[in-house]
Amino acid sequence: MNFLRFAARRLLEMAATLLGASFVVYGAMYLAPGSPASFLLSGRSASPAALQAINQQYHLDDPFLVRYLRWLGQVVRGDFGRSITYRTDVSTVLADRLPATLLLVAMALVIVLAAGLVLGWIGAVRGGATDSTILVTTTLAIGTPSFVAAVLLQGVFAVGLGWFPSSGAGEGLGDMLWHLTLPAIALALYLIGMLARVTRSAMLEALDGDHVTVARSRGVPERQVIGRHVFRNSLGTVLTTSGLIVSTLLVCTILVESAFSIGGIGQLLELSTTTKDFPTVQAVSLIIVALFMVVNLVVDLLHPLVDPRVTLGSRRNDA
Template identity: 80%
Template sequence: MAATLLVASFAVFGAMYLAPGSPAGFLLSGRSASPEALAAISARYHLDDPFAVRYLRWLGDMVQGDFGRSLTYRTEVSRLLADRLPTTLMLITMALCVVLVAGILLGRIAAVRGGAVDTTVLVATTFAVGTPSFVAAVLLQGLFAVELGWFPSSGTGDGLLDRIRHLTLPAVALALYLIGMLARVTRAAMLDAFDSDHVTSARGRGVPERLVIRRHVLRNALGTVLTTGGLIVSTLLVCTILVETAFSIGGIGQLLELSTSTKDFPTVQAISLIIVALFMAVNLIVDLVLPLVDPRVTLGTRGGTA
């Protein structure tokens, strides 16, 4: 993880300097400036230092928790992240809960019931997978916020309950695509488990069907479902930028979009590296939990080593 973060930090830092324009041009807001003024701005923000020097200085500050100073907001990036990160984490948590509950439940129903129910779930999940998050955001806003007035169309609200109410539509818009994907993965994994020998043996011993589904089919399918956890979280982290912008939510997704358009290098680099770190942490957790859900992973590794 340390090596991957190091490579990612170099890519994040270097990519910003490949973009057209410059921070100095933004700071001047289109006004003309003398060479002396440009030199003063470059010296203040270390823009005239060699690339390697700027990268090593930035990396050293990041390790110490210093994300630099925002060029747009004229304040510390760490303060911006502290104000906005909790909102984004709450939105992602709500969306993840919706994805896990709805996705696994729909996949289980489709695999167990079959027939018309299975076809209905497949059609519904096809629609969900084919609907981008920003399209879902517009549709949900128009129906439940504008027409019905059940939920607010923007903002984050005050207090826990009001914040949950404000984040409900964004969470559903963020989760819709992933619900369809997870339902299909769960359905396919359970159908594959139904054909395994141990399920046939359990049925032959007279084990009740509900216990067969819970202990032998669903539990074996959870290993496949869990491996998609990294993909689900990474998709949530990326799509939250579009959803937060559509619903005017003051999270790090909207902050990243605004900072990118204004070439606020320190803010973009800090948020990008945090997203990479969160994605890696989720994959590490999945790798650690997977042997607990499916012991065959550990047994297979030991067998391969032997």
């Protein structure tokens, strides 16, 4: 029942964190200069009556805490309010845009894991010139911001060679995969470099272990020595890094979606922030916070599978 207790505790913790985050997210927008009313009027001077109508519609006259609690009550019921820019329910806007972002992040994650692990493995095991080449390449990848990578990839593969579309998210799964390939690579590049390096150094550290020498001394074939004793032992580090990678992907997707004009929640966050679309910014921020927490929870749940010395949430070890 260790697992249930752990899950219950973590869910409570998540609820508390989300509550705190909601307060910060809601409050932050009011600390920033400008108001939705001024954006809606877009610089035009308005009659006091019109201003009051707007303030009333969005409850801008109520005290802060009252507004926060009203908003919170709605959010709990799944109602994020109406978007000021799009003039529809924020939940509808989100439902429209979330799939593209999730698919993009998933594709990028698969690319990062596949390329990062393979490169790290080869670098650690081969050594020599292969290792140096991988080190130089990954350094280059780490040094390339995703928006620069986006522009380069667009220039070469979309505009130059015409293999991929240069913008948009596409319709239907196949088309979406095709549209999102370049953005996913742009998003992945930096993280491939990072994961490759983390994997490489974790494997090099594991390679130094006595148990690796012991396995070799017992005639275990080299490939299995690497798989069972070196790569296996670096998985804990890889898992922890993967949590970080997904979080980074969620953040960087904002830049890449803008560069490729993909209508995901990253682009939505950027647009709604510049237009002071309070309800939308709040909803997107809250969803990103929630995704972060889910990622961390998954990492924590997977950890005992990767390392038997880690037990779920217990502070004492049973012998």
